[in-house]
Amino acid sequence: MRYTPAPALPATLLVIDCRCRPRVVPLQGDMTFGRLYDGPQCQITVKSAIVGRRHGEFLYDDSEGAYYYIDNNSLNGTYINGVKLQPYNRRGTRAFRLSDGDILRVDRKTLDHPHPEGVIMIFCTALRYDESWRLFDMGRLINITIGRGQNTVVRLTDLAASREHAVLRRTATGWVVFDNNSQNGVAVNGKGVDGSAPVHDHDVIKIANTTLIVFGNILIYNNPTESAGNLAVHIDKKTVDFGRKTLLSDIHFNVDSGDFVLILGGSGAGKTTLVKAILGDGKAEGRIILNGQNLYENFKSMKAQIGLVPQFLTLRLNDTVRNTLADVADIKLDRKNYSKEEKTARINDIMEKVGITNLQNHLISQLSGGQKKKVAVAYQLVGFQKVFICDEPDSGLDAASRTQQMEILREIAFNDKIVMVISHEPDDAVDAATGQSLFDKVVVLAKSSADNAGHLAFYGTPEEAKKHFGVDRLQDIMLEINPAYEGGKGRADYYIQKFRDAGGAK
């Protein structure tokens, strides 16, 4: 049952420079990036004239095993996922933590009309650098069909792509991408496509998990596995009562694909509000960026990518496990794009993964509390959700079932998903072999006495969290931040300030 993750693949950078063929550069620790010139060379060089001689730097953080990028306050700057990095000090911009699929561009402000010498770099960790990116010469083709189907011109292996997902059509004014009523939609430069959208040179098209870049007459694309990418939560404020009451304030953190995240917080600290904001159910002032796309701006097309496993069961009790999953597969996966066999295979695979294969013919009403929660998780897995938020998946379970439930969620996260969990018994989620917490990250929300709103009191690894709060167990964090009238030490304000002083979430 225990999942052993495969060794991490090396980070790579797909560099698309106007003057050369696209190439893949393996990232090996700290590396500088700049223009090729007669003087001392950077480690990653391009020929584009709009790139500075020492334009930026890729920095490797040993402790986190993560790469960061800094722009050295270059003349033309660097855009990451469409947002320009802003100068932080005289040396450069604030370090941006890179996640799989992040798109770095050196270009003019109007990305829709790129500079002829614009440079695109795609940061990649999920794929082998020597086989991950493919080139397709569009030649004089007028219609290029893209999808999983055998008859498509550009054939994808991404299961989340529909059989005939989209068509790239050459028109008198340039390329236009048409969403062919696909299951998971099409986005151009991070913006969802409603029907069709023009595609300019250097534009980045996202089809499910696949990234395609139009580069002159060449289409560059990867063939990724089902991956969540990165979730960036930027909540400036969440208010109710027409702005009179603030529930959340200044919540900013990034979650990477594969992360298993614990959300901790006292009563009234805003855990549920945070979950609703991430789901898009209760929109906040700010942005929720999933894989480079803003959830609030593309809610209709993206809402199904974030699934909620609620605390209380939302399944029909008088239906069997298999029928429940088969029906949701029929609702989520259309007949045009997924055959009956593919749906059955997916359901079987999910039941196997979650450990409910032997219960498939049982009525849900006949299952135990833990088994019902497994079905609820399986239900969410049927679609192509990238993020799972579980509201107290361990509530009402005994210690052994709690640990098992958390192990299943941990395993789901390992499969390149993001799993966020609200739990009041986080210390049960430990690896039996190592005794280490199963969580990769911990989000701690605390209620500030200044504005009565929930603030971020910590974001980091479980070990860092224990150190930050000076406790031995994660659940003791609640004692530190809960108010005295709830049996706590009432030190929420102190920890909010302490986390702020430490620089907040990177």
Next chain:
Amino acid sequence: MNNTSFVTQTHVYFKKLFRISLREKAWKYLVFAAIISLIVALIVGKDMFKTFESTNSGFFTLASACIWIGIFNSIQSVCKEHEIIRAEYRQGMKMSAYVCAHVLWQMVLCLAQAIIIFVICCIFMHFDKSPHLLLSPYVENFVTIYLLTLGAAVLGLMVSSISGTPTTAMTVMPFVLIVQLVLSGVLFQLSGIAESFSYITLSKWGMSAFGAEADLNHITTSAQQKLAELPNAGLDLSNPLETVFYQHKISRLLMAWGACYAITVFNAVVCVVALKIKNKDS
């Protein structure tokens, strides 16, 4: 994002409803319909088509029973799964498909119930004495019973969609029934706003269909029958309770059926809108 089509989703939900309803012992609704209609038929059946009053109250009791049976079928079916609907709507469920599947299931259930009610009424209520307009009195009365039961079932769906919990729905149900009974125009003479509102009630149009089909205007009242026995030829023997809604005309019958159908469709649309509003943030 493009989810499965309306037709596919309707099919999926219909199958699910059918499956779950069988497991939840849907046959009890048929037994319930049989018991209610048997009681009604036994009590009012013997006096049907004898006088205007007995026939009128017989049809009114039958219409009320149909409405009661229909509402009872569906009053809890949506409100008990609001949280499930919310979760499924987020996953791509189409509200129209969900409501359509419920309506289709009610069509099947109401058809079975209408057959039971009709058979029992045929035994005790002497439909053979009734004149007819389009086909036979049996077919016309069956269609009216079916439309009334189905219309009430969809009305129940609407109340269930608007109500937050089964408790709320069950609390509201008696009020809905009272409104239907009062605004039917049988118990009281309506005027003003009440009369205007009565045009959107199933009971009024159900009674209109029964009345038109049975030519209720030409069934004499008990007072007329007594007067007729007196040797006084100068008395006016026209029915004082005659109403335009019971005119024995094909157009009147079709209008009554059409109104029942229109109210049913309207209630189904309200159902979809109410559910969409409830889940607009999901």
